[in-house]
Each structure stands twice: as C-alpha cells, then as structure tokens.
Amino acid sequence: MRRLSDLTAFAEVARAGGFRDAAIRSAYSASTLSDAVRRLEEQLGVRLLNRTTRSVTLTEAGERLLERLEPALAEVGASLDAVNAFRDRPAGRLRLNVPGGVARLVLPHILPAFSAVYPDIRIEVTVDESFVDVLAAGCDAGIRYDERLEQDMIALPIGPARQRFALGAAPAYLAAKGVPKHPNDLLDHACLEGRFTSGRKLIWELERDGEVIRLEPKGPLLAQIGGGTELLVQAAIGGMGVVALFEDWLQPHFESGALSPVLTDWWPEFSGPFLYYPGRRNVPPPLRAFVDFIKSDSRARWPGPRR
The missing domain is CATH 3.40.190.290 (D-Maltodextrin-Binding Protein; domain 2)
Incomplete structure (x- = not known):
C-alpha cells in the first residue's frame, strides 16, 4: 500500500507539473509528495523527475513509468469504486474535465441539485479548454462540444440543447x-x-x-x-x-x-455540449449516478436559445 501511495503521488506531481500545484489538487502537502517521490526513486534506483527551483519535468524513465501507470491507476480506482455498488447510495469521487464556458454556464445549474441527491459523491472539476484524454488526465468524464468528441466515446447531451x-x-x-x-x-x-x-x-x-x-x-x-x-x-x-x-x-x-x-x-x-466518457471499461458508480441524473432530470430544465 505504501508503494501504491508513492506511485499515486508521483502521478499527481507529473500531471500537475510541480509539487505545489499537485498539493493544491490533492489531499497531501508538497513536502509529503516530495518525500513519496524521493522514496519511490530510491526504491527503483532511477531518477523520475528533474527538479530545479523553477520547474519540475519528467525524465525519460519518468515518462515511461507515467505512460504505463496512468491506465493502471485508473483501473485501481474503478475497482475500488465498484465496491460502492454494495452501498445504499453511490459514494466516491466524480472527476470532470470541462471548458470554461461549461463551468460558468452549465454546471452551476446541475451540480447543486445532483449533490443534494448524492451527498456522498465528491465532485472534482478541472477547467481545460483543450481536448484531453480523460483517463490520462485522471478524470472520469469530460464535457465538450460535438466537433471535439472522439468517435470511441459515449456521448450524452448535457445542458442546453x-x-x-x-x-x-x-x-x-x-x-x-x-x-x-x-x-x-x-x-x-x-x-x-x-x-x-x-x-x-x-x-x-x-x-x-x-x-x-x-x-x-x-x-x-x-x-x-x-x-x-x-x-x-x-x-x-x-x-x-x-x-x-x-x-x-x-x-x-x-x-x-x-x-x-x-x-x-x-x-x-x-448544438449544446455533451458529457463524454470511455465505453471500454466499467463505469464507476459516481459517474453512473451522474449519467442517470442527467438523463432523468437535467435536460428538461433548459430553454432553447433566445430570439
């Protein structure tokens, strides 16, 4: 479990591009993350990160490890989330990657009502204007417009039609x-x-x-x-x-x-935005709850464009 924790810390730092930003995004301090990465490097016998006073970058070994580690951590998270199926109601993290317009115009109409129904789900939102691989970014799902969706994704309309x-x-x-x-x-x-x-x-x-x-x-x-x-x-x-x-x-x-x-x-x-997520693995219970909520409750509350 300690090694898994250290691997998770390394992935957080690599995604954030630094210890301070990773600490803001995670539940750990910058010093705790630094200790975990240093411990992992000592165990593996290779340097994973190049550190300077101004930046933190991946070494070639770090890049290779992160490439293999991301899908593995996603599967670990999905396996743990699967236990939620045995709870009375879903719990865990729902991680969304959305553009700024969605964060400002769409999510404020949806998340308060969703959270009231599912208080045990913690929602984490990353605002990003670029199209990303949601799994590689450590997210469960993204929200984008149809011209920016990949064909192998499941897409569900969300917000205004x-x-x-x-x-x-x-x-x-x-x-x-x-x-x-x-x-x-x-x-x-x-x-x-x-x-x-x-x-x-x-x-x-x-x-x-x-x-x-x-x-x-x-x-x-x-x-x-x-x-x-x-x-x-x-x-x-x-x-x-x-x-x-x-x-x-x-x-x-x-x-x-x-x-x-x-x-x-x-x-x-x-056309309005779409919630999209990979269909090649089991959907985590928090995401399944969000998908079901969108299908049953959200779209009907949206008027068409003004004239």
Whole structure:
C-alpha cells in the first residue's frame, strides 16, 4: 500500500507539473509528495523527475513509468469504486474535465441539485479548454462540444440543447464608432480577440439564411480563452470594442444595458455540449449516478436559445 501511495503521488506531481500545484489538487502537502517521490526513486534506483527551483519535468524513465501507470491507476480506482455498488447510495469521487464556458454556464445549474441527491459523491472539476484524454488526465468524464468528441466515446447531451454565438459592445462605443450593419463592417471595428491554449485564435463565424461569413477579428486586446474570457467581456463593457461569446454569458449585460447586442440576425446557432466518457471499461458508480441524473432530470430544465 505504501508503494501504491508513492506511485499515486508521483502521478499527481507529473500531471500537475510541480509539487505545489499537485498539493493544491490533492489531499497531501508538497513536502509529503516530495518525500513519496524521493522514496519511490530510491526504491527503483532511477531518477523520475528533474527538479530545479523553477520547474519540475519528467525524465525519460519518468515518462515511461507515467505512460504505463496512468491506465493502471485508473483501473485501481474503478475497482475500488465498484465496491460502492454494495452501498445504499453511490459514494466516491466524480472527476470532470470541462471548458470554461461549461463551468460558468452549465454546471452551476446541475451540480447543486445532483449533490443534494448524492451527498456522498465528491465532485472534482478541472477547467481545460483543450481536448484531453480523460483517463490520462485522471478524470472520469469530460464535457465538450460535438466537433471535439472522439468517435470511441459515449456521448450524452448535457445542458442546453441549442446555444448561440452572440456579439455585443458598449453603447458608448457604438455611439462613437457606429453600429455594424453587416459582418464585413466588423473589419473597421475594434474586435476583442480570444486565443485557445494551443495558440489558435478564435474565428468568428456568422450565419444568416444559409450564408456563412468567417472573420478573424482584429483589435486592441488578445486574451486566452478560459482564464481571460471575462477580461474580454469587461473590456467590452468599458468601451474597448466588440466581444463575441456565448449568448448566455453576455445576456445579463444585455439586460442591464452595459452591452448592446450587435448583428443579432447573424448570430449562429449550434448544438449544446455533451458529457463524454470511455465505453471500454466499467463505469464507476459516481459517474453512473451522474449519467442517470442527467438523463432523468437535467435536460428538461433548459430553454432553447433566445430570439
């Protein structure tokens, strides 16, 4: 059991890229994790991590160990979770990997009600804009949009069935710069840009009556999607330019008057997010409970996009 604990500590540090971040994500202190990794290295007789004052990286031996260790730890977790089937109600951890928009717009409507029904399930959410292998990331399931799902995954709609991509700007900005009448008018406006963690910029895709126009926005501010998304919104409220985001994210600011809708006839509609998880192994009881909850209770509470 001590060796298994040390292996788990090593995997936590490797995933987090450092002892301090791993300590934040786990129930252990940074010193406890460091002791566990050092003990494991001494037992194996090889260095697994390169440590400097500024970074922690995997050695080649560490990379090889982590590659084989991740699925093994996932199976150990699944085996322990299987015991929950003998409890009166499921218990354990439910680990979800989701993008920032889902964390802000979808999960707050679902998790409180789910937790009230299953108080013995601890929910751990990792916010990540990139598509990840949920098992390799140490998660049970992910939530993404359909264009980013792998074919070998089981996918279940979660949250709103349909969403829209909306544009807005501060009334003072529009009074000074003019109101765009056509998407091409945005080429003469300050557009607030978003960039994914991969480095790829968000392309604005607008549609009306079957006509699709794709624009690469240009403007005075570029922020990373996820952690910097709210900065784009607040910059737009401050009159810095036009912002494009989920309609539900901007709707409170439309209602307050802080932002005015722009080019509403061109807002594209798309399918909502999906909960996805691997179908090649037994589903852990906490995830099974969440899947059943979504199927039975959640989708009916979501209205369609506003008109």
